[in-house]
Amino acid sequence: MxxxxxxxxxxxxxxxxxxxxxxxxxxPLPSKRTIEREKQVGDS
Structure with missing residues (x-):
């Protein structure tokens, strides 16, 4: 009804x-390039 x-x-x-x-x-979501840079900084 x-x-x-x-x-x-x-x-x-x-x-x-x-x-x-x-x-x-x-x-907005970060670009693939930004994500890769952050991963490299985190690994150092």
Whole structure:
């Protein structure tokens, strides 16, 4: 029963009212080169 309610709400949703946002990655993964450098420093 709740699935039907959720589906009805989604169908009524007005997508054009959404604001455009730009996504920025806050915590990017290190590159392979950076990882290799850190491994070499740790081994020394």
């Amino acid at each position: 709740s699935n039907n309610l959720n589906k009805a709400e989604m169908e009524k949703f007005d997508k054009p009212k959404l604001k455009k946002t730009e996504t920025q990655e806050k915590n």
